[in-house]
Amino acid sequence: MKTDETGADAPSIKIYHELMAYKVADILLVSSPYDAFIMEEEGRLSNRIINQYKGLNLSKPPKLTFAFSVKEAFEQLESKPFDLVLAMPGLAGMDVYTFGRQVKEQYSQIPFCLLFHNTCDINRYADTDPESPIYRTYIWGGKADLLVAIIKNFEDEKNVAFDTQNGKVRVIIMVENSP
Template sequence: MKTDETAADGPSIKIYHELMAYKVADILLVSSPYDAFIMEEEGRLSNRIINQYKGLNLSKPPKLTFAFSVTEAFEQLQSKPFDLVLAMPGLAGMDVYTFGRQLKEQYSQIPFCLLFHNTCDINRYADAEPESAVYRTYIWRGKADLLLAIIKNFEDEKNVAFDTQNAKVRVIIMVEDSPYHYSSLLPVLYKHIVIQTQSVMEDSINEEQRILKRRGRPKILVAHDYDQAMTLFELYKPYVLSVFTDMRYVMNGQEDPYAGCKLLTRIKSEIPDLPLLILSTEEKNRDIAATIPAQFINKNSNNLHDQIKSFFVTHLGFGAFVFRMPDSSEIARASNLREVEKLLPDLPDASMLHHARHNDFSRWLLARNEVDFALSLKP
């Protein structure tokens, strides 16, 4: 397995200029003056978004514009183009769903997302009006990292087709039907994806190359039921890095308490070595996950962040490469390609065959955006 010391300067780096072409530049946030006050209470929301972007070394953050009534919102929409509209309940002038319908009638190209304070609000409004005009509903708990996750997730959905086809960018599918839980999980996942992607970049590449390489980070695609998840899986099967799923959600039109198990079992039958993760609040599902087999994390865990980080490092290739024998005993580890190359001549054939059969080399290289090299090693 010969590494290429000039890979960062080769022609493959050029495609990164074209990745993540779509960016959210302007967001309209429509709320009551009271909700706007609450959102700004911990500091200007725009500044908090900027700090989130800077903290993760992301590109230029979008501009956030407030509107305090439906009338003001439509005036803003007429004055300039927006990429995304977020709205909270309790609007002056009309209810939030009527506003959403009118928005879609006049500006059908702009996605409309709802921000609720809690799940009780969702249930109350959902009983009164269907969500046909709503792109997605989130639970706002006062943290700007949710807005960053909303923005990045929408950008991923817009960019995924081009980025996978042209640069073989990896995809993580998350299946979760609860706004409460995906509103909590998405910020965590994006934080770890960005941090881990940056952590495995070779020291030899320059800052410009680092910025370009960050555009090749894995995309996150969200599904809310079994059918949506399978549609995404079939569409992006060659590029799927992992599937994270809840256990209980709709399958074949009805809620199924084991839909997540059925989904991962089917996916496992098609890609046996794909790392899979069940995220559930029901501890009994830990044993079910082991039968697939898949990893399990309890969503109510006090160290949820640490466990998700551990999954990225241990199972998705973002940590050091740990060379093991077939009995799982560790014999060596390497933190980068050069260390791997130095170790190879002295490693037992049994270890090499063990990792090759489990696709470990390819997965580790994919985490480092060495896509062509990784795919050449797949059995």
């Protein structure tokens, strides 16, 4: 391995092709038909995510699969692998936390995130259980930018250890104090 100007080992160009190896490819979005309609109101959500990826010069945007009930969600989970499950409160057939627990019991490797409409929902659905199946909670503001941020945040978490150790990638930690 070559050394850089400080005398430290410099990674070869090959390592840069191995960075960000983990990519989210398939997302299951579980909501009521009404919530799905609201999310799609300003245009196809998938198209908006594709446009966001193009704008950021990213390739291979993830595929969104909708499920409008808990039963349909489990059918989808059985039929193909997903990298991420996003769910909204008000599901047909089950409370969202119970659904999250069942997803975690059967598919422990898939992160389960909640999307709320507004901050009022947080108090209503507050879960203080330290064993909560919820990976993260987000407020849906109607913009595809949030979904891209959720995806990139999860990918970064999966890739940061390898990328910083092998590619000498620098990390910035940002603390946000707003919902």
